[in-house]
Amino acid sequence: MKPTVFTQTDVEVLDKKTLYQGFFALEEYRFKHKLFAGGWSQEVSREVFERGHAVVVLPYDKNRDQVVLIEQIRFPALATSKSPWLLELVAGMIAPHETPLEVAHRELQEESGLVAQNMHFVNSYLASPGGSTERFYFYWAEVDSSKAQGLHGLADEHEDIRLHVLTREDAYNSVVAGKIDNASTVIGLQWLQLNYQQLV
Template sequence: MIKEVKILETDILSNNWYILKKITYEYVKPNGTKLTQTREAYDRGNGATILLYNKEQQTVILTRQFRLPTFINGNANGMLIEACAGLLDKDNPEDCIKRETEEETGYKITDVKKIFEAYMSPGSVTEILYFFVAEYSKDMKVNEGGGVAGEEENIEVLEVKISEAMEMITNGKIKDGKTIMLLQHVKLNEIL
């Protein structure tokens, strides 16, 4: 177990969209030896994600949108099916996910349940993600969703049976980690 971690130097490599830092730090190894290392960390802020579910219909609400990193990494059209999510933008996680849900899916929800929080890529990204679930019904639909026009999100809203969503994990149509975690949560906890 390492101890006595001390940041020696932080350089900003990019501050274009989010912040990419080069950090030099030292720590003490279990045998007492000091070691200095340099790593890069991408700081994009923290986020929240949610899976909307309907018990009566046995359905969930998902989104589909273009994700450049997936395109770069071989996803032919760059489109990714995922759960609604967004950055906190100085909101608390619950307020953030309510706002994002309405913007992206068109559903105005009031009752959300936090189920856990997780680091999604702790080897390089500082973000912690807050996970929520909420029940939805047709009468909660207040607009078409799709994201904020000025942000060019171009989000397609999908309503799918939970059985189909689980099959989409198996057949590779859903490859997003947060979405897989949320879908497995509702199945493992017999919510749907």
């Protein structure tokens, strides 16, 4: 007997209330859902952080076997990290009128000054489904890493970005050593390590 596969129709949303609306939003949901053992759950209340969806771009020079990472301050990391300046992949939020591919090209140029020779969609994944609806759309961009230089970012968004060009191996070793520990960058560099031989 095959196990039951639940879908959206197996959740009943009873109420939704906005608790906070600023740059991000916090919504309170009351809902019921079907149970693995049969029947329905009691009413459940959850707060959900609504921050929209985002694109993540891994700039990779397959000819030189190098990746381009960006470094910028991430204030929330101050609570648990030795330094809140993190090495990351290029990333940005998707506006309502934009497609993920458009955002991938725009953010790559804004945050690194690079233009993709080709942009390849890899997959999408949920960032923190226990508390947020945010989904990341992950691309890898074919770039010329020799052109990666200077400081970048939009002043009106308070971005102050420095570039780092690392070999693929050094970038992956930074993940293994725990020097790179933000989720989207860890996922992207692990994916590259598993798949780089198929990209050349």
